[in-house]
Amino acid sequence: MAFLSTDQRELYLPLMEGLLEDPPWQRFLGNLLQRTGARRAALALAQPGSPEPTLTVRADAARAALDPPLDLARLAALGLFPGTAMRTGRVYTLGEMLDFDVPARLGAQRSALGAMRINHARAVRVGGAGTGEAWLLLTREREDLGAADSALLAALAPHLAAALAVRAALGKAGMHAAMAESTLALLGTGEIALSATAAVLAADSEAERLLAFTADPGPLRRLQLLPETARALEAACAQLAGAPPEARRLVSLGTRHLLLRPAPPGSGAALIGMIRSAPPAMPSDAATVLAAAHGLSPREAALAIGLTQGETILEAGQRLGLTPETARNYSKRLYAKTGTAGQAQLVALVLTGLAPLA
Incomplete structure (x- = not known):
């Protein structure tokens, strides 16, 4: 079908x-209704x-405001829409989704529709x-959708697939960010993304x-x-931007310090700044x-x-x-079970293990 400028815009x-958008593609569905004259x-x-499916987005024409609800779960249970038997990229008519070989099932499908x-x-x-x-899915009650509507859906299919791939990539990136942010928060660590001029591009919750x-006039x-x-922060950002990945710079913010490092390539930032609060209490x-992790008794672990x-x-x-003598005996068993050679090694083992993240 011909590619129209209105198709691109709408x-x-x-x-x-x-x-x-939340939910996604609401305006797209509304525009598709207007373009095809569909009811839903x-x-x-x-x-x-x-x-x-875990999410369904719907749009109804004004004349469908009083229609019965569109129950996709009921349709899916009857083998209609959404249907896993549908071939990817192929446009189906309603008649192609009906089960004419099983009269009882066909009757249930037609009743639901x-x-x-x-x-x-x-x-x-x-x-x-x-x-x-x-x-x-596009539906009508009276007149059938035409060949132009089928051609439009076929033309839209690869673009919808591309948008779906972008949505999946964004969801995966968001999942990774959420996992990293929640772990850093457990350790009392926060991160900000900075430009070479010390403008804040992003900041996590910690x-x-x-x-x-402070809000600038711009974004x-x-x-x-x-x-x-x-000024000291701006100078440090200017000097560190574009430096090797292993470069670091500590900037005093008064009562706190910010550790700067070059941002990973492709992140959109020049620098990453890390800040930590006082060591949080053990969970x-x-x-x-x-x-x-180490086969300890509850009291040994608590010690x-x-x-x-x-x-x-x-x-x-x-x-x-515990008595002093019992506490000393516990500590000896702790060193033996954890393979450490004293209190300093034991503390390092605990702090670098999973216990602080419990």
Whole structure:
């Protein structure tokens, strides 16, 4: 079919812009309704690795406002839409999705469709296991959709598949960021992304908590600092931008310090700044994790956690109700079971293990 400028403005661009909408592609579906004159449009989305849709986005024409609900779960249970038997990229008519070989099933399908005022439809399936899948449906009650509508869906299918791949990549990147951010927060560490001029491009939740920011007239923020501290940070950023990956620079922010390093290539930032709060207290489940990792008894693990928190053997033992002699015996068993040669090695073992992340 001919590629029209209105298609680009009203359909193809909203496919990309719709990645940032919540729910996604709402405007795209609305424009598709207007373009085809369909009564309803629905987009069922399945996450990568999931065989079933986990999100459905719908759009209804004004004349369908009083129609019965569009129950996609009921349609799917009857082998209609969304259907895993649909070939990717092929546009289906409603008649092709009906099961004419089993009269009882056909009757149930027609009953469900009639209850939803669906007499005509076009549907297409796109995507794959690595990007997730999407099923796009257009319905009408009276007149059938035409060849031009089928051609439009066929033309849209590869663009929808591309948008789906971008959505999957964004979701994966967001998942990685969330995992890293949550782990850093457990360690009291925050990160900010900076430009070469010390403008703040992004900050995680821990950095937002630990630092003060000031809004610039433009879209970029800066750290709220004393003038001389701000100048020192700007100079450090200018010097470190483009430096080798192993380069580091420590900048004093007054009561805190910011450790700067060059940002990874392709990240969109020049530098990454790291800040840490005072060492957080050990999580409540730290002793349980430590005991499981090294075959310790609950009291042995609790004693090790106490030593890691700065207590002496006697102080930790007293807190646990142990006599000085028993506490010393526990510590010897701790060193033997963990393969450490003293309190310093034991503390290092605990702090570099999984207990602080429990």
